[in-house]
Amino acid sequence: MPNVPASSVLVVEDESAIADTVVYALRAEGLQAQHCLTGADALRAVRAQAFDLALLDVGLPDVSGFALCRELQRLQPMPVIFLTAQGGEGDRLFGFELGADDYIAKPFSPRELMARVKVALRRHAAAPARSGFAHDPAGHRIAWHGQWLDLTRYEYGLLAALLQRPGAVLTRAQLMDRVWSEAPDSGDRTVDTHIKTLRAKLHAIDPQRDPIRTHRGLGYSIDSTT
Numbered sequence: 001m002p003n004v005p006a007s008s009v010l011v012v013e014d015e016s017a018i019a020d021t022v023v024y025a026l027r028a029e030g031l032q033a034q035h036c037l038t039g040a041d042a043l044r045a046v047r048a049q050a051f052d053l054a055l056l057d058v059g060l061p062d063v064s065g066f067a068l069c070r071e072l073q074r075l076q077p078m079p080v081i082f083l084t085a086q087g088g089e090g091d092r093l094f095g096f097e098l099g100a101d102d103y104i105a106k107p108f109s110p111r112e113l114m115a116r117v118k119v120a121l122r123r124h125a126a127a128p129a130r131s132g133f134a135h136d137p138a139g140h141r142i143a144w145h146g147q148w149l150d151l152t153r154y155e156y157g158l159l160a161a162l163l164q165r166p167g168a169v170l171t172r173a174q175l176m177d178r179v180w181s182e183a184p185d186s187g188d189r190t191v192d193t194h195i196k197t198l199r200a201k202l203h204a205i206d207p208q209r210d211p212i213r214t215h216r217g218l219g220y221s222i223d224s225t226t
Helices: 016-028 039-048 065-075 089-097 110-131 153-164 172-179 189-205
Strands: 008-012 032-036 053-057 080-084 102-105 133-136 141-144 212-215 219-222
Touching: 008 016, 008 039, 016 032, 016 110, 032 039, 039 065, 053 065, 053 110, 065 080, 065 153, 065 172, 080 110, 102 110, 133 153, 141 153, 141 189, 153 172, 153 189, 153 219, 172 189, 172 219, 189 212
Parallel strands: 008 032, 008 053, 053 080, 080 102
Antiparallel strands: 133 141, 212 219
């Protein structure tokens, strides 16, 4: 597998021995790596710079990795791989429902982890070129066919959540959890309303294409081939 030297990986792990091994393996592959011991440190890091992928320990000292994943996706959508000593099916399924790309149980082989990291990076790096979108997480902005969209906070969060997993169907509940977590009084119809305004803004740039797909009774997805 080829290296992806420009990619930056956020490592959130409170066990120093594991973190040192992971950071060393990432840098040996030509990747940039920043290590954080706590969820609070990780949130500060993503507010300061853009990352291409996050490796999250589920059992952090100040917050669960699952809760941190929700907050990270709200601030800066990115592929996530969970690292955990809990290998139960329920935990794995919950992680995937949050939008995780992968889930690896401790102890793990650094070589296997690097292989999974590269797969996730390649898959997500290819998505913008295929879909016609360009996403600048650090600047909280998204372009459609070369034009930056004038988006509200929630429109940006909604489109970023869909772009994180091109082709995958996200339910209204999943989108509410990721985008409107700080507005618990909002209803499911809020998603539909914002989808409508997003479509109008995309249509204004390219009237011939509608990259947002409605899946009746399920939710929405971004067409990865548009």
